[in-house]
Amino acid sequence: xxxxxxNSLISFxxxxxxxxxxxxxxxxxxxxxxxxxxxxxxxxxAPTDDGPVKVIVADNYDDVLKSSKYVFVKFYAPWCGHxxxxxxxxERLAANNKDKSVTIAKLDxxxxxxxxxxxxxxxxxxxxxxxxxxxxxxxKYSGDRSLDAxxxxxxxxxxxxxxxxxxxxxxxxxxxxxxxxxxxxxL
Numbered sequence: 001x002x003x004x005x006x007n008s009l010i011s012f013x014x015x016x017x018x019x020x021x022x023x024x025x026x027x028x029x030x031x032x033x034x035x036x037x038x039x040x041x042x043x044x045x046a047p048t049d050d051g052p053v054k055v056i057v058a059d060n061y062d063d064v065l066k067s068s069k070y071v072f073v074k075f076y077a078p079w080c081g082h083x084x085x086x087x088x089x090x091e092r093l094a095a096n097n098k099d100k101s102v103t104i105a106k107l108d109x110x111x112x113x114x115x116x117x118x119x120x121x122x123x124x125x126x127x128x129x130x131x132x133x134x135x136x137x138x139x140k141y142s143g144d145r146s147l148d149a150x151x152x153x154x155x156x157x158x159x160x161x162x163x164x165x166x167x168x169x170x171x172x173x174x175x176x177x178x179x180x181x182x183x184x185x186x187l
Contacts, residue, residue: 015040041113052094056104058113066132068103070157072141073127075109080123089147093154096147102154128157 007067015038018024031037043058056064056073065071074090076083096106107114114120118134126141127134138157143149 002128017043043113044108044111048136051091052098052104053091054094054103055106056105056112061107061112062132064103064105068101068181069131070102070135071129072102072154073126073129074106075114075118075120075123075125076106077110077123078108079110083124086124086145089145089150092147093150098153100154101158114129 014020014028027120028037029081041058046060047055054064055070065073074083078088088093090106092105097104109120109123109125118125120127128138128141129135130138141150141153143153
């Protein structure tokens with residue numbers, strides 16, 4: 001009998017829309033062992049209009065994460081009290097950052113597949129993605145959930161981005177007074 005890698009069963013979940021019969025189960029097991037099973041990932045329908053917060057579902061997950069240099073995602077559950085408290089703050093954060101280089105997004109983790117490697121085990125979980133991947137330095141945000149604290153976090157991220165640093169350095173080359181750059185903390 002062929003052995004599957006230890007974490008691979010998560011990727012081979014049964015399609016909830018398919019009726020379970022003896023024949024369909026046999027075919028699914030056969031396809032799973034052969035490595036040809038269609039991978040099912042639970043997903044809500046993709047939204048047509050997001051508002052200020054970009055709505056992520058499993059079907060648009062990769063596209064959204066790659067749509068912007070930085071994507072700050074709130075993984076939530078609709079029944080979660082802490083998530084409900086954070087919701088208006090998250091909306092204001094998105095509205096205040098609409099034209100900036102950080103996309104503010106949310107994903108209902110009870111209705112959409114979430115990669116187990118992200119380790120989303122409580123709600124809300126706030127994760128920062130950089131170029132489509134979990135940011136290796138700032139990945140999991142565990143700071144204060146106030147609007148002010150979240151905006152400072154975003155400002156910190158944008159200020160340490162090498163692309164923005166190069167642009168800032170170019171701008172400062174044209175300045176005669178180089179001592180006025182005190183609007184951010186040094187790391």
